[in-house]
Amino acid sequence: MTPVRRLDGWTVRGCVAAALLTFYPSSRLVAQDTSAIDRGVRIGIIYRPGVRPGLVVLPGTTPALDSARAIIARDLDYSDRFELITLPGGDSIRFSGAALSSRVGRPPTGGGAAAGLNYPLYQALGADFAVGVALAGDTTVLAVHDITAGGVRREFRAVLPALKDPGFRMAVHRLADHVLEATLGTGGIAATRILFVMDGKVYVIDQDGTDRQLVSSSDHQAMSPAWAQDGRRFAYMEFWAGHGQLFIQPLGSGKRQPVVTTGQALDFTPAFSPDGKTLAFSRATEEGTDIYTVNVKDNCCLQRLTVGRFSDNLSPTYSPDGQRVAFVSTRPGLPQIYVMAADGTDQQLFAPFDYGVTGSSNAPDWSPDGQSVAFHRDVGGTLQVFVLDVRTRAVRQLTSLGRNEDPTWAPDSRHLAFVSDRSGYRQLWIIDLETGRIRPLLQQSGARLPAWSPRIPETASSTP
Amino acid sequence: MKRLSLLLLGGIAVVAVAACGGGPPPQPVTPQQNVDSIAQAEKRRQDSIDAEAAAARAREEEERRRQQRIADSLAALGKTTEAVRTMLATMIHFDYDKSNIRPDDAGALDQKVGILQANANLRIRISGHCDERGSDEYNLALGNRRATAAKQYLVSHGIDAGRVETVSYGEERPLAQGHDESAWAQNRRDEFEIIAGGDALRQP
Numbered sequence: 001m002t003p004v005r006r007l008d009g010w011t012v013r014g015c016v017a018a019a020l021l022t023f024y025p026s027s028r029l030v031a032q033d034t035s036a037i038d039r040g041v042r043i044g045i046i047y048r049p050g051v052r053p054g055l056v057v058l059p060g061t062t063p064a065l066d067s068a069r070a071i072i073a074r075d076l077d078y079s080d081r082f083e084l085i086t087l088p089g090g091d092s093i094r095f096s097g098a099a100l101s102s103r104v105g106r107p108p109t110g111g112g113a114a115a116g117l118n119y120p121l122y123q124a125l126g127a128d129f130a131v132g133v134a135l136a137g138d139t140t141v142l143a144v145h146d147i148t149a150g151g152v153r154r155e156f157r158a159v160l161p162a163l164k165d166p167g168f169r170m171a172v173h174r175l176a177d178h179v180l181e182a183t184l185g186t187g188g189i190a191a192t193r194i195l196f197v198m199d200g201k202v203y204v205i206d207q208d209g210t211d212r213q214l215v216s217s218s219d220h221q222a223m224s225p226a227w228a229q230d231g232r233r234f235a236y237m238e239f240w241a242g243h244g245q246l247f248i249q250p251l252g253s254g255k256r257q258p259v260v261t262t263g264q265a266l267d268f269t270p271a272f273s274p275d276g277k278t279l280a281f282s283r284a285t286e287e288g289t290d291i292y293t294v295n296v297k298d299n300c301c302l303q304r305l306t307v308g309r310f311s312d313n314l315s316p317t318y319s320p321d322g323q324r325v326a327f328v329s330t331r332p333g334l335p336q337i338y339v340m341a342a343d344g345t346d347q348q349l350f351a352p353f354d355y356g357v358t359g360s361s362n363a364p365d366w367s368p369d370g371q372s373v374a375f376h377r378d379v380g381g382t383l384q385v386f387v388l389d390v391r392t393r394a395v396r397q398l399t400s401l402g403r404n405e406d407p408t409w410a411p412d413s414r415h416l417a418f419v420s421d422r423s424g425y426r427q428l429w430i431i432d433l434e435t436g437r438i439r440p441l442l443q444q445s446g447a448r449l450p451a452w453s454p455r456i457p458e459t460a461s462s463t464p
Numbered sequence: 465m466k467r468l469s470l471l472l473l474g475g476i477a478v479v480a481v482a483a484c485g486g487g488p489p490p491q492p493v494t495p496q497q498n499v500d501s502i503a504q505a506e507k508r509r510q511d512s513i514d515a516e517a518a519a520a521r522a523r524e525e526e527e528r529r530r531q532q533r534i535a536d537s538l539a540a541l542g543k544t545t546e547a548v549r550t551m552l553a554t555m556i557h558f559d560y561d562k563s564n565i566r567p568d569d570a571g572a573l574d575q576k577v578g579i580l581q582a583n584a585n586l587r588i589r590i591s592g593h594c595d596e597r598g599s600d601e602y603n604l605a606l607g608n609r610r611a612t613a614a615k616q617y618l619v620s621h622g623i624d625a626g627r628v629e630t631v632s633y634g635e636e637r638p639l640a641q642g643h644d645e646s647a648w649a650q651n652r653r654d655e656f657e658i659i660a661g662g663d664a665l666r667q668p
Contacts, residue, residue, distance in 0.1 A: 200636075221636055224601060242591060242631030244604070266608060266632055269601050282601075284608035284632055286615065312605040328602065334561075335602055360561070362599035376599065383599070405599065449600060 052435075053128035053183070055082035058117075065133050067163055068140065068172045072133065074208055075176030075190035078439070080415070080432035082183075085127050119150045129153075129183050133175075142175045144182040154182035169211055170456065177455070187455060189410045194417055194441065195225035195234055195451040196428060202236050204251070207410070207430070207452075209442050216249065216256070224449055228272040231456045235259070235270035235279060244268045246281060248296060260299040269315045272296075273342070274322040280305070282314035291316050291327055291344075305344035317366045317373070318342070319390075326350055326364045326373050334360045337375050337388065351375065351388045351395050361386070363406045368454070369413035374398075376405040376418075385418050387433070398431065408452045417441060417450045541664060548665035549658070551575050552588065556614060558652040561598060563609035565617055573614060576656065577621040578668025585661030589629040590614050593655065595648035596635045607632030614654045629659065 057073040060066070077084045122130055122145075130145040140160045146153040156178045161167040170191055177188030192207045200221035205212040216222050220238040227234050228248075235248045244266040249256035259270070259279060266284040273280065277297040282289050289312035295301040306313035311331040318325055322342060329338040329347075336358075337351035350373065351361060359378025366373050373388040377397075383405040385398045398404075402422035409416060410430075420429045428441035428450050441450075554576075556569035565573065580586055592611030594603040611630035619625045640647035 223604075223636070239633070239636070242589065242629070242633075266604060268604050282605070284605055286612045286630060288612075289605040289608060312602075312609070314605050315601055330605075335599075360598070360602070362602045381597075 052081060052083045054085050054126040055129045055131065055179075055183070056085040056087060056122055056125065056127040058130050058132040059087065060133055062133075062135050064163075065135060065140065067168075068160065068175070069133050071169060071172045071208070072131065072142075072176045072179070075173055075188070076131070076179060078208060078430075079176075079180060079188055079190065079412075080435050080437055081180065081186075082129070083126070085125055087125070117145060119145075119147050122147045129179075131179055140175070142178060144179055146183075154178070156182075166211075169206060173206065173208075174458070187412060189412045189415060189455075191456050192411060193453045193456060194408070194428070195227065195236075195453070196447050197223055197225065197449040198444070198447045202234075203447075205442060207441075209440070212442065215251065215254070216247075220245075224269050225451045226270050226272060227451055227453045228276045229274050229454050230276055231454045233272075233276075234451070235272060237268045237270060237281075242266070244284075246270050246279070248279070259294060259296060261294055261302045267292075271316045271318060271325075273318050274320055280316040280318070280325060282316070284312075288312050289314050291325070303344075305340065306347070313338075315363060317364050319366050320368055320370045326366055328362050328364065334358075336361045337364050337373065350393070351386070352393060353395075365408050367409045367413040368411050371413065372409075374407035374409060374416055376407065385416065385431075398433070404429075406449055408450045410452050411454050415452075417452050419448045419450065544667055545663070545665040548579055548583075548667060549662065552579050552656055552658065552665075555653045555655055557649060558610055558654075560595070560648070560652065561606065563592075563606065563613045565613055570617075573617050574621070575668070577618055577623060579665065580618065580623045580627065582666045582668045583661060586658065586665065587627045587629075587660040589631060589657050589659045591655045591657070592630070592632045593637060593639075593651055593653050594635045595651040596638065596643070597648060598635070600635060603634035604632050607634045610652075610654055614656075 055076060057069060057076065060069055073084065076082050117130065117132075127147050130147055132143040132145065134141050134143070136157075138159055139157050142156040142158070143152050144154045144156075145151070156175060158171060158175060160171050173190035173192075176190035180186055180188035189207055193204050194207060195202060195204050195215070197203075201214060202216035202222050202225045203212055204215050215234075216236060216238075218238060220240055223237045223239075225234050225236040231251075233248055233250050235246060237244045237246050239245075243264060244262070246259035246262040246267050247256040248259060259267075259281075262281070262283075268282050268284070270279050270281045272278070273293075277295060278293050279296045280291060280293045283292050288308045288310070290308050291305045291313050293303045293305060305316075305325070306327070306329070308329070308331070311329055312335070313327055313329045313331075315328040316325045317327070324339055325342055326337060326339045328335045330336075331338075332349075332353075332355065336349065336353050338347060339350035340347040350364075353361065359380075361375055361377040364373050364375040371390055373390060375386055375388065376383045377386050379397070382403045384400060385404045385407045387396050387398055388394070389396070398407075398416075399418075399420070402420055403426075404418055404420045404422070407416045407418040414433050415430055416433065417428055417430050419426055421427075422429070423440065425445040426448065427443065427445060428447045429438055430441050431438045441447075554572045556572055557566065558564075559566070576588075580588070590611045592607035592609065592614075594607050594610075598606060608630070611632055615625070615628045615630050618628055635651070638647070638651045639653070640650040
C-alpha cells in the first residue's frame with residue numbers, strides 16, 4: 001500500500017507494475033481467470049496498473065450510518081475500479097465530524113481546502129478520492145472528495161429508508177453508484193440485482209450477495225429467468241404438463257401474466273428486446289427447436305425467425321440496439337453461436353470454431369455495450385466461459401478452473417456472473433474481466449441460470 | 465289286510481280256472497313279483513331323488529367352476545395388462561449428446577409398436593431426458609429430439625402419429641442422482657407413459 005510514484009495522476013504501486021504498463025498491449029479485456037482467490041487477495045492476476053485510483057471511505061462519527069458506510073465501501077470494492085485504501089490504525093484517524101457537518105449544506109467548494117480533511121495525508125496514503133457519509137437532519141449527505149484537487153467534487157443527498165426497511169440497501173447502493181459517476185463519469189453496478197434458479201424456483205439477490213428473495217414459488221419447475229431492460233419486469237419459463245409456459249412478472253408484485261401463444265408446446269429461453277415490446281424465445285416441437293418472437297406489448301403476432309428442419313435453434317439474445325439476435329444453432333452438427341437480423345434474415349456464424357475440434361457452444365449473452373457476447377463452450381468435457389469480440393470476431397477463453405457456465409453481463413459490460421463448481425459445488429460467481437478478480441455471489445449449492453439486471457430504476461426498487 | 469284279500473281273490477281265481485279247464489296247470493303267479501315291483505318302484509323313486517340331488521350338485525359344481533373360470537380369466541387379464549404396461553414402460557437410452565435410436569433399443573420399440581397395434585385405444589406420451597453434463601437449456605432441445613426420435617420410429621412402423629405425444633424435460637428430472645458415467649447413462653433416456661386407454665391391455 002505504499003505509493004511509489006505518480007503517473008498520469010494515478011498512483012502506481014511498484015516498478016514491476018510500471019514495467020508491465022510499458023509492455024502490456026492496450027486491450028479492452030486483458031484479465032485471465034487464473035485463481036479462485038477470495039476477495040481482497042490477488043495472486044497471479046495480470047491487471048493494468050495505473051487505471052485504478054485509490055479511494056478511501058472516511059470513517060464517520062455517526063454510528064447510525066455505519067451500515068451505509070460499510071455497504072458503500074463494499075460496493076466500491078466490488079466495482080473493481082478503485083484501489084480501496086484501509087486507513088492505518090483503522091478508526092484511529094478521524095477527521096472532525098463537526099467540521100464535515102459545518103460544510104454540509106454549502107455548495108461544493110470545487111477545490112481549495114475543505115475544512116477538516118487533511119488532503120496531504122490522504123494523498124500520502126495513495127488516495128485519489130475520499131468518500132464521506134454524514135447526516136444533516138434526516139438527510140444523508142454523501143461527499144466525494146478529490147484529494148488531488150484538495151476539495152469536495154460532488155455532494156449527493158438522499159433520505160434513506162430506515163435500516164430495517166426493505167428499500168434501505170438499494171438506496172445505499174444507489175449512493176455508491178453516485179460515487180462512480182462523480183469520480184470516473186461511469187455508471188456503477190451497485191444498484192443491480194441478479195435473478196437465478198434454485199430448486200426449480202426463481203430467486204433474486206443483490207449484486208453484493210445480500211437480500212435474497214423468492215420471486216416465483218409455484219409448484220411448477222421454473223427455468224431461464226430474463227430481465228426486461230426497464231428493470232421492472234422479468235420473464236421465465238415453467239414446466240406445465242410437459243409443455244413450457246412463459247410468464248412475465250413485475251418485480252415485487254408476484255402478479256404474473258402468461259405469455260400469449262405459449263404453453264401449447266415446449267417454449268423456453270425467453271429474451272426481451274431492448275425496447276421491451278418483443279419477447280424472443282425457443283419453441284421445441286416435433287419439427288425441432290426454433291426461435292420465435294411474440295409482441296408482449298399487444299399480446300399478439302407470433303413470428304417465426306428460424307426454420308431449422310434438421311437442426312435446433314435456441315437461446316436468443318438481443319444486441320443492445322435491438323437490431324440483431326445472437327443464438328445457438330446445431331446446423332454445423334454441434335451447437336455453436338450464430339447471429340441474425342432481428343427479423344430472422346441474414347443468419348450467419350458468429351463465434352468462429354474449428355470443425356471437429358471445437359466443442360459445443362451455448363448460452364450466449366450480448367453485453368449491454370454491444371461489444372461482446374459471452375457464452376460457454378465445451379473444453380475437454382467440461383464447460384468454460386468465453387467472450388466473443390463482436391467487431392473482430394475473436395474468441396477468448398475467460399475461465400479455466402472447474403466447470404464454468406451460463407455467463408450473464410452486468411450493466412457495466414465488464415463484470416459477468418456465472419455458474420461454477422470451482423469451490424467443489426455449483427454456485428454463482430462474479431468475475432471482473434479487467435482485473436480478473438473473482439468473488440462468490442452466494443455460498444449456496446444448486447444456484448444456476450443467473451440473469452443480471454439492468455440498473456434498477458428508483459421506482460422499481462420496492463421489494464415483495 | 466289288503467294284501468291278504470288280494471291273496472284270497474287270487475286263490476279263488478286259480479280254483480275257478482282249474483275247475484273248468486283240462487289244460488296244463490297254469491304257472492302259478494308268484495306273489496313275490498308284486499312285492500318286487502313295489503320295491504323297484506320305491507327304489508326308482510329313491511333313485512330319481514338321488515339323481516335330482518346329484519344333478520343339482522353337478523349344476524352347483526358347474527356354476528362354481530364357471531365363477532372360478534371368470535375369476536381366473538379376470539386375473540389373467542389383469543396380469544396381462546400389468547405385463548403389457550411393464551413392456552410399454554421399458555425405457556430406451558442414448559449416447560452422450562446423441563438422439564439416434566441405438567440398435568439394442570429397436571427391440572423395445574418394436575414391442576411398443578405391437579402393443580399399440582393390439583390396443584387401438586391406447587395413447588402414450590414419450591418424454592426425453594438428458595444427463596447433467598450438457599448445457600441446461602440446450603438439453604431441453606436435445607431431450608425434445610430424443611423423444612421425437614422414438615416417436616418417429618413408432619410412426620414409421622405404422623402407429624398413428626396422433627396417438628403419441630412428446631415432451632422434453634432436459635436434465636431437470638434425473639433418475640440417478642450420481643455424477644458418474646453410470647448415472648449419466650441411466651439419465652440419457654426416453655420414458656413412456658400411458659395417457660389414455662390403458663385400463664385393460666392385450667398382449668401383442
